[in-house]
Amino acid sequence: MLSKPISRRSLLGLTAAGAASLMFAGCTNERSDGKVEVEIVSYKQEAVSIFEQIMADFNATHDDIYLNIQSPADAVTVMKTRFVRENYPDVIGIGGDADYASFVDSEILADVSDYPGMDSVSPAYIDILKSVTYVPMEGIYGVPYVANAAGMLYNKQMFADKGWAIPETWDELIALCDEIVAEGQVAPFYLGYADTWTILSPWNSIAVNMVPSDLARQVNAGEATFAEYYGAPARRMRQMLKYSQTTIGDPGPFSIQYNDACTRFGNGMSAMYPCGSFAVPQILRSGTDIEVGMFPMPSAENPEDRIVVSGVDLQWCVAETCKHKDAVYEVLDFLSSPDYLQTYITDQRAISCIEGDFELDPLFDDIKPWLEEGRVLDYLDHSYQSAMAVDAQLQTMLQDNDGTEDEIIDRFLKKFDSDWQRYNRNVIRQVQEYDRQHGIES
Structure with missing residues (x-):
């Protein structure tokens, strides 16, 4: 049982999600054959074939762990519904975005600072993950795997x-x-x-x-x-x-x-x-x-x-309820091994978050110095609440021809600030309370 289950108000603004959650049974961890089962739910449907091969290769070479990777349609909705039902997968594969920030804030995810492979992750992507959370957090709550740009x-x-x-x-x-x-x-x-x-x-x-x-x-x-x-x-x-x-x-x-x-x-x-x-x-x-x-x-x-x-396109987050992190970490080592990671980044034209001699797609030749030197920052929209519909706000501003350029821009800016205050009330209170507790003056 989590000390702070994720709220139904924040996660059950969903329709048909209950049916989606029936796709998975609760993980019993130990199978009838004595193997420990590690269940991963990933939102990367486009990488299903790669993960199926990785899963088959892992299971063929391990006698004590069974790897089960699922990539359902509308995976984040499935995840949220399972969290509300307290039916947690061992690992979730998601991006470094507002959903991740909500999961961290709700204390669903375990601190993975003790994962030895974290030493091989590019510091820039660890910093990007830290920047996504609403307030500074002690610990690391995801293992960055691949990024996009x-x-x-x-x-x-x-x-x-x-x-x-x-x-x-x-x-x-x-x-x-x-x-x-x-x-x-x-x-x-x-x-x-x-x-x-x-x-x-x-x-x-x-x-x-x-x-x-x-x-x-x-x-x-x-x-x-x-x-x-x-x-x-x-x-x-x-x-x-x-x-x-x-x-x-x-x-x-x-x-x-x-x-x-x-x-x-x-x-x-x-x-x-x-x-x-x-x-x-x-x-x-x-x-x-x-x-x-x-x-x-x-x-x-x-x-x-x-x-x-450049943002974290896929990271591995371990559930706080997971009782066998050692087995999970063995799976993460396998996923991050050079051959399998190279296969993934080649197929998906991705950028490795793991430091090493990986061959990137020629697409990235012109930005390689930025990637190698860590001169990257996260997508701004990763901090935007989806309810704000910033994309629609931008479209409205771009199509607006009513008045002068200054008047058009001014309307956009006023609405943006107004909507931010409206849709981020809880986050704003949380940030300002954190600042007060830590003696940070605005």
């Missing part, structure tokens, strides 16, 4: 053929866009903003270079507002619209869905695509032989200060 995807062959240099400042990016528009053959950017979530990718990459890295914490502590910092990134988001596919007569960004934007960029209809590494498999489905690269979004005032947005 976001910035500016670009057509490497097109850049080479045209002799275009990778822009390092915003002015250089806009100058390149003007040159591309003048040629009239392709669009600078292809944008698929009909799917609102895609708007978060350029927003994250632009804003992370322009605002304090702990802005969300500052706002929660009452030390700052988003209005003080988010105006400039919002203006740049609107500026990018001028260089979308409309420059070559194609439908505007709000008429194009994500899959179509990926396909049309893959077909060479634009030079660049502000998105993340997760989009590359869809881009390659265009059937062309496009070579996709990625460079850091050039939105920092000083090119030397450019940051790559």
